[in-house]
Amino acid sequence: MIGLFRRSHPEAPLDARTFDLLCLSAGVVLILHAMHLPIWLVAALAAVLALRWWQRRRRPGKAPVYLKLPLVALLAATVIFHYGNIFGREPGSALAVGLLVLKLLETETPRDAKVAVAFACFTLMAALLADQGMVATFVVTLGLLPAIATLRALQPARLPTTLPREMLPAIGLLAAALPLSLLAFVLVPRLDSPLWGAPPSAQARTGLSDRMSPGDFVDLLTDDHPALRASFDGGLPPPEQRYFRAYVMWQYDGRRWTSLPTGRQPVPVDYQDSIGYRISLEPTNQRILPALDVPLEAPPKAILGTDHELTSAKPVQDPLTYEVRSAVRYRLQPELDEISRRRALQLPAGFNPRTLALAAQWRQTFGDRSESIMKTALSMFHDGGFSYTLAPAPLGRDAVDDFLFSTHEGFCEHYASAFTVLMRAAGVPARVVTGYQGGYWNKLGQYLLVRQSDAHAWSEVWLAGRGWVRVDPTAAVRPERVSLGAAAAASAGQSGWQGLSWLRDLRNRWDVVNRWWSEGVIGFDALRQRGLLTPFGVRNTDTFTLSALLAASSVAFALLGLAWALWRRRDEDPLRAAMRALERKLAGAGVARRSSEGPQHYLQRAARALPGQRAQLDQLMRSYLDLRYAHDSPPPEPLRRFRRAVRDFRPRHVVK
């Protein structure tokens, strides 16, 4: 009756084509995972796959058990040894890919192949957990093709075709499925909180850290990956305002600066101007959300800290978009309380004696005039033979002393650190701030692209009556660091790849597409869902409404699909179709065919009505009669000639 129950009988072994396609599917999965799996594991699995393929080509048969079981055990042991456990994204996908390849060792029947294909689909998805960029997603989607082709090849009695052609129907199927899948993607209700714990990814990501010691930034400053993209409600702020604050660092132990745990009570700020903007942040694995200067309130699911730094409720694992409003001209913390003042003057004992002596000397000279001390320090940087380099000489225990009095070279964090220590030693409250500065204005996309290489460190100095004032000591040494960026500052005077403007242009165009992907697809959350649906009159986007919408639109798609499925090509006789075309032309000229009229009578009557074309019509009639009645089916070449003659026939109007 209903075909749910299948008879169990021994299955025939897989044919060579199906097995080839299956190996191809597994190979594609392996390649897609190669980016984030250890290279030796990938190589070993590829070798196993190739050997198995070669072995089955020679003589079909399963791999023996004494080979299979140790391999599975070896795989599990390797994964546990390498990652420490078998749960989580990386070890999980390593295990899945390994099991998929090992499954092929025993795949001999269609049933095994079906299991393997289903598992391959799952493993493909796992590849996206590691990287959900646009290119990665597209390539992974292409990975579905051999899997679908394998399922197709499992069907019996197919018409023979070549291996590359096996992919064509799979492409067609995916293309047909695209509209429905996009709709489902938009409408699937998103989860507010994860169903089960998402263990933090062990993958190291470069980015700002909550601690800074000289030398830390070098990796960042050479990293061209996007860090964030910002689009502004008003115009683009001038370069000197493009400072994105991330960490405010108070604590100095002679070697490194660290930020303090932040409170929830932001210090007061007086401001005149503010600017609204939106930031799309790339995953950082950290909770800090960089914001322009002094953010005024926190976006949802984020906290505004004591020093107006933004922290997210949980580490940013996936691209995140948030909207903020920041003060541009402001007085931050006009009154400095005693605790803060003490913290802003703290210095470790027994470090940097020469720096302390220099600061004490300035203190004697200028007294309480903090601004004069500041200017003296900046002019020392500017005129004291300091240089900007990404490869400075190493510093000893008294890092600031070494920097100020012997090496004279470094980049932003050296300058910020040394400047802040000088200020503190001279009795001026100061702190280090890290974040991003600069960025590239993408005209095409109307947004500011900030790369990791735009990471920067500067100082903030507290001045009576003005509050915390940003001072960028690096700018004193190399002003183009502020206007052009780290790489340009490091290679000033030389023409690096920055000189290749078309290349940069290409990169920036490409970045527009990436931003579209990361905001439109990766960052498409419940909030965006609501925003997209509100114009269509959907106010309420709870799970129930979305499910109902999804169901309704799926039905609509199903109807469309049904219409396609029920549509049948009409089996039109080409000769009759050509004759009908001729009839239409003649009817337009005033000679319509009567229902009782045969072709001969009709065309003779038409020839009488159109005497100027009598010869043509006679010819048409003769060839029609010949084609229709002299053969079982019209021969192709005369038929083609007849159709061409009908097409070229232009009836003139009837003579009355």
Added chain:
Amino acid sequence: MAETYRRFQHWAERRLPALTRYRKPESLPIELHRRRIYIVPSGLGVAFGVLLLIMLAGSLNYANNAALLLTCLLAAACAASMLVAFRALDGLRLTAIQAGHAIAGEPMPLQLYVDAGLRTRQAIRVEVDGQTHAFAIPEREQLAVKVPLQTSMRGWQPLPRIQLWSSWPLGLFRAWSWLYPDMSVLVWPRPEAAGPPPRSPSDDPTHQRLHQGDDLAALRDYRAGDPQRRIAWKASARHEGLLVKDFEQPRPRQEWRLDWRDLRHLDSETRIARLARWLGEAEAQGVPFSLWLPGEEIGHGSGPAHYVRCMNALARLP
């Protein structure tokens, strides 16, 4: 298990005739159309659905939109494959069925003529008597699918229902349609395994008619090629056409007269089985034979067509 399933099937067919198409037989040709094609997910389809749910839960849990997109794409492709499965059967035509010959208890070769119509058909399966055969037809072509049919008793045997089904293209859905062609096939009787040979004509004096080459047996109409000296001129004069004197022809040295009446000491099925064996032996030895049956008399002859005619007559006996 199989018995329970069959009982469930019978119950379902009684209760849900529309679902199982347990309807009156229909005449050929039969064209499959949307109202008689049914689709359910196959075992793989159900498993794949569970897998898709797992993938959905995973991608939603990790808030990974790229994975969600991939899951949606795969799910939509699976849904689309259902329509393709339907189209694999839609418009397929069973135009004719040709039955071969078989003795009771042996499979009868059937040829189902299937017309692809305007679509290429791949991985279509026909299931008759629990046996499945797969075939593919390019568009606008016709294919004779050979399937064996189990037979049990001699005589007319109606064709069972035939299932045409397909899980094209991905094996996730099974589309099927029942065909119940209004057609019976004639099953030949099974010859007995061993028994006495038929009585030769020489054994029976009443049937013995010696060859009398010159005896006038009858007059018959002239046929082209008759020798002139045989024409009965006198008789022809009184008749409209020429008449020819027919002399008794020389009898073949050996011929078998197989007669139902000779076996009156046996019951009818045994008689049939014995006659069937004799027919087979005569056919195998190339001996001409005649067959007398109640209600049907088949004259002397030999060759496969003659044999088929005699076996058919035997099979049709009440």
